[in-house]
Amino acid sequence: MQQLSKENLEKLIQCEDVTTANYAELVSWVRNEPGIAQFAPDGICRTDPRNQRMTIYNAARSKRPHDNRSSAPPSQEASAKPCPICDGNTTRPIDVAPLTAGFTFINKNMFPCFYNADDVVDGPITPNEVLPINAGKPVGNHYLQWTSSIHAHDWFNMDVSDLVVVVNRLAAFEKHLLRASAQSMPSTRQWYGAADAYGFVLMMKNYGAQVGGSLVHGHQQITHSNVMSKSAYENWQFKKRHGLTFSRHMQQATPESLQLLDLKEVSVAVPYFMRRPMGAMLFVKDDSKTLLADLSDAECRSLVEGVSRMVRTYHRLMPAMGRDVAYNILFHTGPGAGIYVEFLPYTQETGGMEQLGLWVCQDTPEGSAAVLREYLGSE
Ligand SMILES: [Zn+2]
Structure with missing residues (x-):
């Protein structure tokens, strides 16, 4: 069975429960991960003044090895190429939880949409009628949650009880990012109200190359940044x-x-x-x-x-x-x-x-x- 084995996972683990890490530690783990800096985004956020749709720029993402295929991509399920995740060619996990078979874990995205390059954070940057070209520098981090360490397992074939574990870890991470980042992220209490919060968290899943799922091994994406997305707004x-x-x-x-x-x-x-x-x-x-x-x-x-x-x-x-x-x-x-x-x-x-x-x-x-x-x- 193609999977990231327990032995190889254990060699990579940085932290087993992300909620025990403080935000400075989290940031330093991303900074010290070899390779991420060379794919860092350009740190530019622009807003279309007609409709407040925002674009962030990351020219380095075009260098992703598994992207930009010249022909139509194969269907995700049919693909049987070597998998960098199963081979352990990935960033160090910061949260790991056992499933009935294998593990679910969270690590850092090697090709981030947000990066913590600066200590000083602008913002929050929100999609309202801001007319200056650069409303602030987008800053944050980008993580991946691997649904299972077993390559063929994902939402479409996993048991509900295992998927509950996956969502519980996602939930714990979302809350921890918003609460633990007071020293680094702007307060977003004005929007969150009673829920004390810093920065904004986005969570999504892309399945299939046509919709941005550039890695076959099943995963969810999480970003935490000073940018309020159009949909959150x-x-x-x-x-x-x-x-x-x-x-x-x-x-x-x-x-x-x-x-x-x-x-x-x-x-x-x-x-x-x-x-x-x-x-x-x-x-x-x-x-x-x-x-x-x-x-x-x-x-x-x-x-x-x-x-x-x-x-x-x-x-x-x-x-x-x-x-x-x-x-x-x-x-x-x-x-x-x-x-x-x-x-x-x-x-x-x-x-x-x-x-x-x-x-x-x-x-x-x-x-x-x-x-x-x-x-x-x-x-
Ligand atoms: Zn895999």
Whole structure:
């Protein structure tokens, strides 16, 4: 079985429980990791004044060995090339937890979108009407959570109890980054409110080369930086404008015809504004939670069950649609979100019309919901 063996993992371990490390230690571990500095981002953040969409620049990322293929990439599952993770050619783990078989662990991204090159941090940098070209220098760190040390294991084939361990470690890391970084990151209490927080955390999963999943070994990405993403800003703005979280709004506005799953603590539905076929969202019913760590054990288990059922569905459905299995999963936490998870399967390309802000979708939300319900029921 292709995997990062326990012996090789133990040789690499820097820390077994990241919540025992202080932020200065974490930062020094990233700085001292050989190789990361040469792929550091350019430290520039620019905002489109028309719509406040932000771009950060990292020219060095184009040198990633497993990126920029000249031809169409093979499907992620079919690829059997040597894996740098299984071979131990990766950065040192800062958090490790055992699973039924193998381990889940967190380490540093060798090709970071954010880097801690400076001690002095600007910000926070937020996507509002800031007109100067450079609103501040983006600073932070970029980590990877490997779902399992076993190469073939990921969300689509792992047991719920093991995936609960994975999400619990993600939750502990999110909270620790926000709480432990007071000396290094700007206060973001103005947005997080009662939850004392420093900097912003983003969490997502890319599966498949077409959607940015440049490594085949299954993983989640975590960034912690002084930059507020557009989506975090939009969630916060939504609550300010409408007096309720986006999650609450969706739970109230979604008609029966778009509901997919009701799992006690969470529900899953196709959004009524679906932009691409088979898109879906999972909502934690109690929208008062801000961080993953705020979820009760029952809520966390329901969330994991919902995500894994949707992921397994995409792995059966997308090949039947004649598509490679490829999707993004966005974990929306933080102010104004309520907690929700967004599923963006890569079922249709993006054209010029979409770049003009008008999405032309090859299926209706109701049509996609009917197909997704059929596949969900066929397990
Ligand atoms: Zn591997």
